[in-house]
Amino acid sequence: MASSSRTGPAAVSAPVTIRDVAQAAGVHVSTVSRALDPRRRSLISAEVLAQVEAAARKLGYRPNRAASALRTGRTHTIGVLLPDITNAVFPPILEGIEASAASRHYFMLMAHAADNGTARAIVERMLAQRVDGLVMATATRDDPLIDFVTAAGIPAVLVNRADDSGRLGAVVSDDRLAMKLAVDHLAQLGHVRIAHLAGPQNLPTGVGRRQGFEQALRDRGIKPSPIIECTAYSRDAGRLAMQQLLARPKRPQAVVCCNDLVALGAYDAMLAAGLQVPHDLSITGHNDMPLVDLVSPPLTTVRLPHRELGWRAAEMLFESIAGEAGSASTVVLRPELVVRASTAAPRVLAGH
Structure with a gap:
């Protein structure tokens, strides 16, 4: 058979x-x-x-990461929350976080959290996945998510935005100094009517940069100038805010923008109005995101150490995970001004 x-x-x-x-x-x-x-x-x-x-x-x-997690209580995974994955500011921040994580053989989970409701759901999911800690670039003023995270007892650090209450450690750039650098540069060129396209005032960066701008004017003895709040850190919001500014009876000589995308929107509004940068009005940005040196004219802006922001935030988080961190602290990194062709001495125009 x-x-x-x-x-x-x-x-x-x-x-x-x-x-x-x-x-x-x-x-x-x-x-x-x-x-x-x-x-x-x-x-x-x-x-x-x-x-x-x-x-x-x-x-x-x-x-076997699952078995290791059961033995040690650690998954060697951290969660990262970003407010806008399309913003060119965040890739170098992520690069810094990833470099720190990789050096410790940690894996990084990244999520786009556009608003508080979405962010809360994402954090809950990450907690269910037993991440060892969080790096959050999403903080708003009086952010309820920070209450939730601190109550959960999970190590967490903020990056690019700080919490007003100081409940969590943070790594940020010096927004006040950034505005001083921009205003001082314009004042040295001879500008005395300097306006500001401000960031959303529900965000710590929007408030900090606006306060820095106002303080820089006071330090220079320059009279208060128009401030238009943008609804978002976006090109469209910058265009709409600049349109409002140009509709005012007396046009400013220069505009300090809260970020580079807003500055590009200001370029759009200037072009639509038949005006030229910097011939009719000087413009500065904030962040020095990729390609702003290739627009016409290349943008004068404030460069932030984005990769270092991410790396330092991750280092702070890993110290907290290891139980080495003390009380929540804020690390402030220094920005620098990058002068390009979007700023020049003001023209003398009758009636302006």
């Missing part, structure tokens, strides 16, 4: 375990465990470490 053979899908081989790696490397299982743990690998000699890593590569070993 002919023997029958079973057909069907090929059997899936069992996953490689640290016991398999230990056997292949000729060492104890505990040695493999230490060698593959970034925090304990320094306890292993270089020769044994190389031996274990070679065996792991040959066998195709992959760490």
Whole structure:
């Protein structure tokens, strides 16, 4: 009688375990465990470490993160919340966060949280995934999400925006100094009618930059100038705000914009009105996002250390995760002015 053979899908081989790696490397299982743990690998000699890593590569070993999380209470994953993934400001911030995370063998989950309702749902999902901590670039003034995060007891750090109450640590750029740099530059060119297209006043950056602008005018002895609040940090919002400004009886000589996208919107409004930058009006931006040196004319703006913002925020978070952080603190990084062709000495025009 002919023997029958079973057909069907090929059997899936069992996953490689640290016991398999230990056997292949000729060492104890505990040695493999230490060698593959970034925090304990320094306890292993270089020769044994190389031996274990070679065996792991040959066998195709992959760490079981779920099992590790059950043992240690850590998933080696952090969550990152951004308010606008289309804004060119955030990729270098993410790059800095990722560099810090990668150096610790951490994985980064990134999510777009456009408003408080969305952000709360995302954080709840991340907590369900047992992330070890959060980096949030989404803070608003009196943000209820910060109440939720602090009540949950999860380590969290803010980046690019600080919390007014100081409940969470933050890494930000010096918004007041940024405005001073822009105003001082324009004043030195001879401008005395300097307006401001301000960011949304429900955001810490919008308030901080507006206050910095007003203080810079006072420091220079320049009379208060028009301030138009933008509804968002966007090109469209900048165009609409600039249209309002140009509709006023007396046109300013220069405009300090709350960010580069708003400045590009101001360019659009100027073009539509038949005006030229800087021939009719000088414009400054804020952020020095990619390609603003290629617009016409290239934009004078304030450069922020975006990658360092992300890296420092992640470093602060990992200190908190490790229990090394003290009270919540705010790290303030220094911006710098980048002068290009969108600013020039004012023209003397009758009636303006």
